[in-house]
Amino acid sequence: MTEKVVFFRPYPLTPGLKIYIEAGPRRxxxxxxxxxxxxxxxxxxxxxxxxxxxxxxxFVEERKTEFPSSN
Incomplete structure (x- = not known):
């Protein structure tokens, strides 16, 4: 059965990159x-x-997938 699942993975930051943090104390x-x-x-x-x-x-992504995953 597929469910809406939120995926988190570290974003590969590199020097010189300009970023905007949308929420929290470092916004x-x-x-x-x-x-x-x-x-x-x-x-x-x-x-x-x-x-x-x-x-x-x-980086956060939301998509429909099998849950729990079979990995």
Whole structure:
């Protein structure tokens, strides 16, 4: 039987990428300065302040699929 399922996967951030975080305390425009599997460094384009956080950006997709999956 197919159900509506939401998929999350880490987004591969790369230096120079311009991103917009839609919700939460980090909401707004950011420039990716550095990123690896564990950490991401972002710069605010307005204040110029930089922050390094544990990686948190995920791409979300919603689609109909078999649930639970057979994987």
């Amino acid at each position: 707004g425009d950011w420039l990716v300065i550095a990123a690896d599997e564990r950490k991401v460094t972002l710069r605010c384009p307005v204040s110029g302040r930089e922050f390094t956080w544990d990686s948190f950006c995920c």
